[in-house]
Amino acid sequence: MSLTRITQPDTELSHIQLPLFGCRVRAGFPSPADDFIDKSLDLNEFLIKKPAATFFAWAEGDSLRDIGITEGDLLIIDRSVERTQGAIVVAAIDGELTCKILDIRRMQLLSANENYPPINVSGKEDLLIEGVVTHSIKKHLPKR
Amino acid sequence: MIALVDCNSCYASCEQVFRPDLRDKPVIVLSNNDGCIIARSKEAKKLGVPDLQPFFKIEQQLKKHRVVVFSANFRLYGDISNQVMTTLRDFSPRVEQYSIDEMFLDFSGMDLDLNDYGSLIKESLWQNVRMPVGVGIAPTKTLSKLANHAAKKIKSSGVAVLDSPVKWQWLQKRLPIIKIWGVGKRLSKRLNALGIHSVYQLAQADPGFIRKQTSINIERTIRELNGEACISLDEQPAPKKEIFVTRSFGKKTGSKEELLRHISRYAAAAAEKLRSQNSFCSSLYLFAFTSEFKPGFYSNSKVIKLPYPTSNSTIIINHAKQGMSQLYQAGSLFAKCGIGLLDIRDRNFHQYDLFTPGQQPATDELMCMIDNINRRYGRDSMTFGAEGLTGKWTMHQNRLSPSYTSSWLDLPRVNC
Numbered sequence: 349m350s351l352t353r354i355t356q357p358d359t360e361l362s363h364i365q366l367p368l369f370g371c372r373v374r375a376g377f378p379s380p381a382d383d384f385i386d387k388s389l390d391l392n393e394f395l396i397k398k399p400a401a402t403f404f405a406w407a408e409g410d411s412l413r414d415i416g417i418t419e420g421d422l423l424i425i426d427r428s429v430e431r432t433q434g435a436i437v438v439a440a441i442d443g444e445l446t447c448k449i450l451d452i453r454r455m456q457l458l459s460a461n462e463n464y465p466p467i468n469v470s471g472k473e474d475l476l477i478e479g480v481v482t483h484s485i486k487k488h489l490p491k492r
Numbered sequence: 493m494i495a496l497v498d499c500n501s502c503y504a505s506c507e508q509v510f511r512p513d514l515r516d517k518p519v520i521v522l523s524n525n526d527g528c529i530i531a532r533s534k535e536a537k538k539l540g541v542p543d544l545q546p547f548f549k550i551e552q553q554l555k556k557h558r559v560v561v562f563s564a565n566f567r568l569y570g571d572i573s574n575q576v577m578t579t580l581r582d583f584s585p586r587v588e589q590y591s592i593d594e595m596f597l598d599f600s601g602m603d604l605d606l607n608d609y610g611s612l613i614k615e616s617l618w619q620n621v622r623m624p625v626g627v628g629i630a631p632t633k634t635l636s637k638l639a640n641h642a643a644k645k646i647k648s649s650g651v652a653v654l655d656s657p658v659k660w661q662w663l664q665k666r667l668p669i670i671k672i673w674g675v676g677k678r679l680s681k682r683l684n685a686l687g688i689h690s691v692y693q694l695a696q697a698d699p700g701f702i703r704k705q706t707s708i709n710i711e712r713t714i715r716e717l718n719g720e721a722c723i724s725l726d727e728q729p730a731p732k733k734e735i736f737v738t739r740s741f742g743k744k745t746g747s748k749e750e751l752l753r754h755i756s757r758y759a760a761a762a763a764e765k766l767r768s769q770n771s772f773c774s775s776l777y778l779f780a781f782t783s784e785f786k787p788g789f790y791s792n793s794k795v796i797k798l799p800y801p802t803s804n805s806t807i808i809i810n811h812a813k814q815g816m817s818q819l820y821q822a823g824s825l826f827a828k829c830g831i832g833l834l835d836i837r838d839r840n841f842h843q844y845d846l847f848t849p850g851q852q853p854a855t856d857e858l859m860c861m862i863d864n865i866n867r868r869y870g871r872d873s874m875t876f877g878a879e880g881l882t883g884k885w886t887m888h889q890n891r892l893s894p895s896y897t898s899s900w901l902d903l904p905r906v907n908c
Contacts, residue, residue, distance in 0.1 A: 400578035401620035403510075403897070409908040417908055428620045438906055443513025446907045478512070478622070 395483050401428035405438065405445065407484065412436070412447060414460035417484050423447065427479035436481040441467065447481060493606060493629055493655070494725070495597040496636040497580055497613060499573075500624040500644065502593035503531035506572045507562050509622045510896045510904045518559040522547050526563055526890060563889040566870040571897040575621045583613050588725045596633060598725050610651035630654040633723045634716035637673040638663055638691065657719065664692035664717065674713055682706055691717065735773075737762040738830025744783065746825045751780065752813050756878035758831045759812035763805040764866070767859055770839050772801035772851070776808065777832035778815040782824050790824045800848040801837060804855045805862070808833070809878050 396402050407421040415436070417423075425438050437450045439457060448457035448467065455470040469476055499505060503521040508514045518536035520529050529545050539557050541550070547561075554561060573592045581587055586598035597613075599606070610627040617623050627650060628639025635654055642663050643652035654660040669691055670680045686705060688694050694702070695717035703711045712722040737758040745751060755778065766773055775798060781791035796815040798807060812831050819829075844850050865874045894902035 398620070400575040403904070405904040405906045407908045408905050412908045419908075422903075423906060427622070440512030443511075444907055445510075445512065445904055 395424055395485075396426075397482070398426055398428050401479075402426050402482075403479070407447060411459040411461045411464040412449070415449070416486070417447065417460075417481075418486070420487065422485040423481050424483040424485070425479040426482045429480040429482060431477055431480060438478045438481060439469075439476040440478055441476065445478065450477070493599045493604075493631055494633055494636045494721070495584075495599060495610065495613070495627055495629045496590075496633070496640045497595050497597065497617075497625050497627050498640050498644070499576060499593035500626060501531050501533050501537075502573070502623075503564065503569050504533040504536070505623055506569045507560075507565070507893055508533065509572055511893075514560055518557065519562065520554070520559055521562045521564055522891070523564060530564065561891050563892040564870065565893050565895070567868070567895060567898050568893065570868070572621060572623065576617060576623050576625075579617055579620050580613070582616075583609070586725055596636070596725055599629070606653045606655060607651060610653060611649065614650050625650065627651045628654075630660065631719045632716040632721045633725075634673050634713055635660055635719065638667065638671065641667065641671055660717075660719065661692060661695070664695055665690055667691045669694050672713060672717070674709065679706060679710070733836055735762050735765050735833040735836065736830060737765075738779075738828065740828045741826070744825040744827050746823065748817070748820045748822075751820055751826055751829060752816055753878065753880040755780075755812050755816040755829055755831060756809050756876060756880070758829070759809045760805050760876055760879055762831050762833050763803060763808045763859075764863060766808075766833055766836065767803045767863060771836045772803050772839055772842055773808075773833040773836045774798050774801040775834040776811055776815060777834050778812060778819060778830070779832075780816065780819045780826050780829035783827040786825070788824065790821055792819045792821075794819055795834070800845060800850050801835075801842060802851050802855075803839075803859065804851060805859060805876060809876055813878065 392399075403425055405423045405425060407417055407423055408419055410418060412418070417436070423438070429435075431437060431450055431452070433450070433452045435450045436447065437457075438445055438447050440446070441457075446457075448459060451458050451466070454466075456466040456468055458466050504519045507519055507521060516535060517533070518539050518541065519533040520536050520541060521531040522528065523530045526547055529541065529543060529547060532541050532543060536559055539559065541554065541559060569592065576593070577589050577595055580595050580597060584597040584599060584602070586600075588596040590596055599609075606629050610629055614625055614627050617625050626640050626643035628636045628641065628643045629652070630636040630639045631654075638660070639652045639654045642654075643650050646652065646663075654663065668680075668689060669675050669683055670677070672691055672694070675683070683689075683694065683702075683706065686702070688697060688702075695714060697714065699711040699714045702714065715722050739754075739758065741754065745754075759776075776796045777793065778796065779791070779793035782789055784791075794815045796811045798811055802808070816829065862874050866872065894904075896902055896904050
């Protein structure tokens with residue numbers, strides 16, 4: 349098989365850089381110091397700690413409504429993050445990717461909506477969990 | 493010590509990354525145009541699905557066994573390969589990516605429990621990328637390739653360490669020479685004729701004698717098989733001195749246009765290989781023949797000199813067509829044709845000619861762009877008009893998986 353080099357958005361992060369200004373915004377005369385921009389901000393750097401273990405997914409359904417994850421949110425999932433008590437995780441349940449709250453103590457996957465009962469996962473938690481949701485991104489502009 | 497980490501059924505495993513429901517199911521991936529089977533998951537191999545088999549021949553059987561079939565999604569495989577390679581770089585400061593699914597890692601100077609470290613690498617790739625791999629560890633690259641074979645076929649842990657002659661000789665006695673890195677079918681036949689069948693027999697043979705009978709490189713292979721590192725990391729194989737692309741046609745042809753289309757395709761493929769090793773060629777060897785089992789057998793060949801040393805596909809295709817037109821003989825049914833690029837030289841040592849312009853930078857840019865497009869989007873994404881419309885534009889990709897990593901619309905969906 350020959351070597352193929354293919355760029356990838358995940359590991360070679362695009363740098364959409366926003367300038368960070370060194371002084372507070374004031375009306376009127378601009379500060380001459382603003383010519384010297386201290387640093388650039390990269391949203392990828394802020395949201396993704398380990399690009400090689402991260403993937404994106406769309407949220408569907410309302411079982412996590414009460415913790416603010418709703419349909420159409422963009423989920424950032426890191427497979428390398430430690431699974432801790434209370435972490436929001438993506439698990440493979442019956443072959444389907446499913447987002448739930450991890451309750452290690454009771455070996456359950458919890459929802460954040462009274463209409464959805466907890467799911468018991470005793471004994472198979474290692475197999476189930478695909479990764480930890482590190483951020484969810486919600487669009488607030490109304491759909492047009 | 494050197495490790496070779498190799499993805500298991502790479503393309504099939506990539507298709508399973510975002511489809512946990514398919515992880516224990518038979519999955520296969522087809523080549524461009526849904527032609528041949530190019531990857532089979534462990535479960536598909538267990539069912540006995542053959543490698544490189546034309547898909548249409550066994551489509552019905554596959555359906556019966558509920559084998560899940562995908563068209564090749566090279567963009568997805570490239571992205572996942574990239575995650576695999578990035579993860580692997582954390583395990584050694586010195587690495588060499590050998591192919592889309594293989595990487596050598598140098599552990600020299602590192603004080604390690606090799607079995608533990610190998611398992612850690614394997615676990616990390618599963619945890620971080622969901623890619624199953626085999627890890628072979630040994631003192632030389634050639635031995636680590638063999639160790640990798642053992643990791644996949646013999647050891648249930650997926651990790652094999654050959655750190656003493658006893659261990660590698662045990663394995664060498666059980667493998668045929670065709671499994672050796674760099675030993676192809678032809679060399680293997682010649683060695684068989686010398687009475688050498690197992691890897692162990694080759695390792696024990698007299699390097700001087702074998703070298704005289706076959707090629708110089710075999711001596712290095714023999715030394716490497718005995719634990720003496722001769723092939724360093726990052727070392728690329730020597731550039732080829734001749735590049736040949738030749739194929740039998742699926743259907744014999746008496747049409748000149750079709751013959752020219754065939755030779756154009758082979759010329760384009762040869763030129764791409766030429767560029768990938770950063771070389772120029774200055775002559776072409778062209779040949780065509782009819783079936784030797786039919787009456788009126790006709791075979792002819794011709795060498796064409798190019799105006800200047802080049803790797804420009806358009807010039808190579810044009811001259812190949814000219815040469816082939818002269819070989820064409822009306823009334824003959826051609827079964828096979830081919831092109832050889834001759835007089836290949838490394839571009840770095842290229843001597844420019846005062847009287848001809850030589851290859852222009854604009855040509856290099858154009859060729860580089862074409863090669864990049866084809867690398868990125870799969871072979872035949874961009875082709876030359878002379879090759880005819882046989883490329884991607886007529887391609888069947890009926891079973892393409894979503895672009896999970898490269899399209900916002902196609903991101904995996906998660907039930908909440």
